[in-house]
Amino acid sequence: MSKLGNRADWADDEEFDDPSALPAQQVIANKDGTKTVISYRFNDDNKKVKVTRRIKTTVVREHVNPSVAERRKWEKFGNEKGHAAGPSFDTTSVGENIVFRPSVNWKAQAKEAEKDGGEKGSMKDQLKDKKVKCRICSGEHFTARCPFKDTMAPVEEGTAGAGAADVEEDKGGLGASGSSYVPPHMRKGGAGGGEKMGGRFEKDDLATLRVTNVSELAEEQELRDLFERFGRVTRVFLARDRETQRAKGFAFISYADRGDAALACEKVDGFGYRHLILRVEFAKRST
Amino acid sequence: MRPILLSGHERSLTQIKFNSDGDLLFSVSKDKIVCAWWSANGERLGTYNGHQGAVWTVDVSPNTTLLATGSADNTVRLWNVKSGECVKVWDFPTAVKRVQFSPDGSRLLAVTEKRMGFLGTIAVLDINYGENFNDQADEPSLRITCTESKATVAGWSFLSKYIIAGHEDGSVSQYDPKTGDQIENIQAHEFDHQINDLQFSPDRTSFITASKDKSAKLMSSRNLAILKTYTSDTPLNTASVTPKKEYVILGGGQAAMDVTTTSARQGKFEARFYHKIFEDEIGRVRGHFGPLNTIDVHPAGTAYASGGEDGYVRVHHFDKSYFDFMYEVEREQMRK
Numbered sequence: 001m002s003k004l005g006n007r008a009d010w011a012d013d014e015e016f017d018d019p020s021a022l023p024a025q026q027v028i029a030n031k032d033g034t035k036t037v038i039s040y041r042f043n044d045d046n047k048k049v050k051v052t053r054r055i056k057t058t059v060v061r062e063h064v065n066p067s068v069a070e071r072r073k074w075e076k077f078g079n080e081k082g083h084a085a086g087p088s089f090d091t092t093s094v095g096e097n098i099v100f101r102p103s104v105n106w107k108a109q110a111k112e113a114e115k116d117g118g119e120k121g122s123m124k125d126q127l128k129d130k131k132v133k134c135r136i137c138s139g140e141h142f143t144a145r146c147p148f149k150d151t152m153a154p155v156e157e158g159t160a161g162a163g164a165a166d167v168e169e170d171k172g173g174l175g176a177s178g179s180s181y182v183p184p185h186m187r188k189g190g191a192g193g194g195e196k197m198g199g200r201f202e203k204d205d206l207a208t209l210r211v212t213n214v215s216e217l218a219e220e221q222e223l224r225d226l227f228e229r230f231g232r233v234t235r236v237f238l239a240r241d242r243e244t245q246r247a248k249g250f251a252f253i254s255y256a257d258r259g260d261a262a263l264a265c266e267k268v269d270g271f272g273y274r275h276l277i278l279r280v281e282f283a284k285r286s287t
Numbered sequence: 288m289r290p291i292l293l294s295g296h297e298r299s300l301t302q303i304k305f306n307s308d309g310d311l312l313f314s315v316s317k318d319k320i321v322c323a324w325w326s327a328n329g330e331r332l333g334t335y336n337g338h339q340g341a342v343w344t345v346d347v348s349p350n351t352t353l354l355a356t357g358s359a360d361n362t363v364r365l366w367n368v369k370s371g372e373c374v375k376v377w378d379f380p381t382a383v384k385r386v387q388f389s390p391d392g393s394r395l396l397a398v399t400e401k402r403m404g405f406l407g408t409i410a411v412l413d414i415n416y417g418e419n420f421n422d423q424a425d426e427p428s429l430r431i432t433c434t435e436s437k438a439t440v441a442g443w444s445f446l447s448k449y450i451i452a453g454h455e456d457g458s459v460s461q462y463d464p465k466t467g468d469q470i471e472n473i474q475a476h477e478f479d480h481q482i483n484d485l486q487f488s489p490d491r492t493s494f495i496t497a498s499k500d501k502s503a504k505l506m507s508s509r510n511l512a513i514l515k516t517y518t519s520d521t522p523l524n525t526a527s528v529t530p531k532k533e534y535v536i537l538g539g540g541q542a543a544m545d546v547t548t549t550s551a552r553q554g555k556f557e558a559r560f561y562h563k564i565f566e567d568e569i570g571r572v573r574g575h576f577g578p579l580n581t582i583d584v585h586p587a588g589t590a591y592a593s594g595g596e597d598g599y600v601r602v603h604h605f606d607k608s609y610f611d612f613m614y615e616v617e618r619e620q621m622r623k
Contacts (some may be wrong), residue, residue, distance in 0.1 A: 067351065068310045077371035078334030079320070080302040085330075092329035095290040095574060095601065100559060102534075102612035110571075 207255040210283040215274035231260025288544025291329035293600040295322045300594025306351045309585040313600025317341035348392040380405045382455040389447040407437025431467045444508035445491040453482030473511045484525040497526035521555040529610040531588025
């Protein structure tokens with residue numbers, strides 16, 4: 001604060017001396033005729049806030065009654081006494097723009113506008129035209145609801161699915177043509193079937209992350225929130241201790257898309273979460 | 288249009304008023320303060336401090352030198368508009384619910400409440416614009432006592448020829464301001480539905496009433512004939528006739544006691560615009576989150592302001608679409 005001796009020392013810089021002082025207001029004239037006003041003030045939390053305003057000044061000439069012109073010169077009084085000219089922030093503000101178009105049938109128009117606004121918001125309407133397709137039988141239901149869920153594996157590709165079905169019919173069960181029982185894994189398509197069982201997991205595994213060093217206090221929902229920002233998460237599994245119900249320290253996160261999983265793996269690996277540093281890697285096949 | 292929000296009051300607004308040139312806007316609320324605002328930019332010119340109770344009503348003299356306010360502290364105060372000083376206090380036995388200057392500004396009427404054994408009255412005070420504003424008569428020059436139903440609102444007709452009052456029972460009456468005799472009384476609104484507001488058209492040959500019975504009526508000052516009826520779906524607190532365009536603006540909403548149990552969407556806290564001649568509703572302006580207590584229109588018809596139970600005054604300057612709107616028949620008339 002003191003400016004003794006007129007020292008040109010950086011330590012005398014006022015900004016350092018008085019942290020409560022606000023930098024002076026800056027006014028910059030722009031090329032297009034507007035002004036940029038940069039001012040500083042303290043907000044409610046006593047933090048310094050920089051306010052940048054771009055002001056375009058247009059001069060509007062108006063012819064008024066002499067008494068009106070005379071009144072414009074009046075001083076402020078009462079609670080406003082001594083305040084600077086111009087509207088003050090605590091009493092005057094500008095509201096949102098209101099579209100007001102008088103019309104004879106405004107009621108119908110208002111209703112229509114409301115309907116338009118409503119449609120955008122609802123997910124249900126957005127997905128109205130989308131069809132649900134089962135991955136097992138290609139029927140119009142969710143895969144989880146498929147009646148063949150237990151008997152058939154998901155259709156990998158069109159050809160594989162059809163082939164498997166054919167084979168199973170041929171060599172199925174106790175073997176219509178063959179003399180002896182052939183265990184499923186020895187059947188011609190059986191190997192595929194077995195693989196497909198694995199394949200079912202493999203497909204998921206491709207997009208499943210194994211997360212270790214998870215805090216004991218972790219919650220599935222928190223993990224879901226954490227990982228959902230990278231893509232659609234289909235499954236979150238958090239291993240818990242059976243007795244204490246506390247997390248065991250690892251979790252699996254399955255993504256719908258492998259690309260999202262790879263991104264999440266890259267980003268969240270080494271991420272600090274609940275005082276521990278997460279380790280994220282692609283889950284290995286549980287063979 | 289972008290409304291200007293004036294938040295100088297801490298409690299609900301009771302009345303707002305533009306001056307005759309429309310450059311100033313005066314607002315009063317239940318928080319005892321009277322505010323003066325520049326209508327163009329919403330800057331507060333000042334406040335008139337001194338009332339000890341809720342201020343119910345305000346009016347400004349035609350030459351914008353004196354301001355009258357009536358309050359629940361049983362006084363009418365006269366203020367110097369420019370300096371904010373109180374120049375005169377008239378004491379009444381009960382609260383004052385409405386004041387209005389006569390068209391020439393020489394007289395002021397004050398409607399007093401019926402309470403504590405006192406009947407509701409309309410008092411007429413003579414106003415003196417001399418060198419010294421303090422020099423005012425102490426006693427009213429005329430007192431009209433409402434024996435049947437108390438007056439809630441009142442105003443001066445064209446050339447101060449009649450005093451027109453709206454009553455608690457929904458009737459409208461016409462008085463002679465010289466003798467104080469009642470000339471006519473008409474049950475304009477449904478019985479026992481109070482008239483909450485009465486505002487004159489610019490030439491004061493007709494006036495509009497807003498009532499609790501959810502309707503507003505345009506009536507003739509001369510013979511109290513009902514010219515037009517505007518029906519809405521909510522109790523009305525205020526109504527105003529717009530100059531320049533042939534519209535009326537109505538404001539209302541759920542009663543204050545029911546507000547917390549209804550959402551803002553259902554609350555009907557909107558200013559409703561009706562065509563004055565065709566009686567059709569032509570649009571609404573929303574924004575307040577409480578019922579509208581008072582509306583006033585700029586004398587030039589270029590803006591209107593509304594004050595709500597929410598403590599805000601919103602000043603709306605109309606944009607082009609407001610002035611462009613015309614019925615097909617009006618347009619045809621224009622072409623001829």
